[in-house]
Amino acid sequence: MSDMNPFKIAQQQLDEAAKKLGLDPATHELLRWPMREYHFTIPVKMDNGATRIFHGYRVQYNNARGPTKGGIRWHPDETIDTVRALAAWMTWKCAAVNIPLGGGKGGIVCNPKELSEGEKERLARGYIRAVGKELGVHRDVPAPDVYTTPQIMAWMMDEYETIVGHSHPGMITGKPLPLGGSEGRGDATARGGVYCVREAAKKLKIDAGKASYAIQGFGNAGQFAATLHKEILGGGKLVAVSDSRGGVICKNGIDAQAIVKYKLETGKVEGFPGTSPISNSDLLELDVDILYPSALEGVITSANANNIKAKISCELANGPTTPEADAILHNKGILVLPDFMANAGGVTVSYFEQVQNTYNYYWSLADVHQQLDRRMTDAFDAVYNTREKARVHMRLAAYMVAVTRVAEACKLRGWV
Numbered sequence: 001m002s003d004m005n006p007f008k009i010a011q012q013q014l015d016e017a018a019k020k021l022g023l024d025p026a027t028h029e030l031l032r033w034p035m036r037e038y039h040f041t042i043p044v045k046m047d048n049g050a051t052r053i054f055h056g057y058r059v060q061y062n063n064a065r066g067p068t069k070g071g072i073r074w075h076p077d078e079t080i081d082t083v084r085a086l087a088a089w090m091t092w093k094c095a096a097v098n099i100p101l102g103g104g105k106g107g108i109v110c111n112p113k114e115l116s117e118g119e120k121e122r123l124a125r126g127y128i129r130a131v132g133k134e135l136g137v138h139r140d141v142p143a144p145d146v147y148t149t150p151q152i153m154a155w156m157m158d159e160y161e162t163i164v165g166h167s168h169p170g171m172i173t174g175k176p177l178p179l180g181g182s183e184g185r186g187d188a189t190a191r192g193g194v195y196c197v198r199e200a201a202k203k204l205k206i207d208a209g210k211a212s213y214a215i216q217g218f219g220n221a222g223q224f225a226a227t228l229h230k231e232i233l234g235g236g237k238l239v240a241v242s243d244s245r246g247g248v249i250c251k252n253g254i255d256a257q258a259i260v261k262y263k264l265e266t267g268k269v270e271g272f273p274g275t276s277p278i279s280n281s282d283l284l285e286l287d288v289d290i291l292y293p294s295a296l297e298g299v300i301t302s303a304n305a306n307n308i309k310a311k312i313s314c315e316l317a318n319g320p321t322t323p324e325a326d327a328i329l330h331n332k333g334i335l336v337l338p339d340f341m342a343n344a345g346g347v348t349v350s351y352f353e354q355v356q357n358t359y360n361y362y363w364s365l366a367d368v369h370q371q372l373d374r375r376m377t378d379a380f381d382a383v384y385n386t387r388e389k390a391r392v393h394m395r396l397a398a399y400m401v402a403v404t405r406v407a408e409a410c411k412l413r414g415w416v
């Protein structure tokens with residue numbers, strides 16, 4: 001895959017699954033493209049009195065299984081092809097965890113670090129004025145993504161409700177709790193991944209409570225994985241963690257809660273008492289039972305896949321493993337829990353938020369955890385069973401499960 005255009009990559013991944021499934025040409029072509037996309041300009045009055053024109057997108061990739069769902073990303077390098085690829089991946093992610101939603105994504109080309117709070121609010125409201133009529137709980141439901149926050153979701157919801165003239169909190173998720181956000185959204189991504197690890201460990205007959213684990217990337221996903229691994233699996237030894245500034249290792253185990261506290265206080269993991277330094281690349285090759293790539297894309301490649309020793313790689317990050325490395329890890333017997341299954345806990349709890357908003361009845365934290373556990377366990381079982389039956393690696397198995405579900409919905413609707 002020399003062409004790194006993300007949408008081309010997304011199409012190639014689908015092509016592989018379509019070939020394996022023997023998908024008919026019309027369904028295959030339908031699933032290769034977004035069903036609908038919107039491109040628009042957003043004029044914003046800046047604090048200095050000038051007007052600046054921003055460019056925005058919303059892609060509704062496929063809604064055969066339900067309203068489209070996906071975040072809005074604010075990034076200076078945002079392109080329509082990035083949004084298309086992310087919308088395609090959302091389609092497969094929602095289908096993999098079997099929630100009744102399609103896939104969508106949105107974006108604004110901007111650098112939020114250069115915007116004041118007031119400018120951000122006017123930009124958020126402008127986005128809704130431009131495309132809001134295409135959104136709604138039964139049409140398309142946005143959420144936060146890179147550089148968008150619960151506060152931005154709150155402004156967007158307020159603008160939408162002002163336009164439609166009534167309460168409509170389910171039109172967007174990832175809202176602050178007082179405005180209809182869901183309990184349990186904060187750690188949902190890591191929690192969903194750890195549930196998958198629990199199921200994978202059973203299959204591989206690993207005693208998860210005694211297993212060693214290492215985490216690359218110590219942000220939202222990685223920090224929660226550190227503590228939830230112990231909480232959900234009843235133990236385990238955290239051996240190493242890293243962030244963009246470097247990593248630390250202690251063969252006797254690192255106190256997960258203490259290192260999270262240290263990271264929050266100092267902004268780094270380096271120098272955590274009782275540990276020695278380790279590079280990000282060495283961390284990936286440690287002899288641990290479970291690895292959590294939780295930072296960036298493209299970190300496990302054909303150059304280092306042969307040196308990976310973990311038995312399970314739980315991809316909380318999006319796209320940490322290249323296609324070439326996937327094949328190598330599979331041949332080595334390493335079980336990869338692919339990103340769009342392993343990190344689907346976030347969108348699953350977003351879906352719960354939408355359901356609670358629609359009912360105007362809110363669940364307890366325990367209810368959210370129980371429902372999330374069921375969805376993640378079912379997703380793992382479906383993908384693992386497909387892997388066994390079709391003798392393919394886990395990512396291809398996940399694609400096969402997801403694409404089959406979306407294709408079936410398209411067929412039942414009479415589209416193909």
Ligand code: NAD
Pocket residue numbers: 189216217218219220221222242243244245280294295296297316317318343346
């Ligand atoms: P974050 O910004 O909170 O944390 C990212 C972490 O990665 C930071 O600790 C950063 O220091 C570290 N990092 C950056 N460059 C690194 C490098 N070269 N080596 C090691 N660490 C490095 O982000 P997040 O929300 O935790 O997301 C992490 C990954 O998980 C991303 O790929 C994201 O797309 C994916 N993901 C997150 C969620 C979610 O709900 N947070 C949901 C789905 C997928």
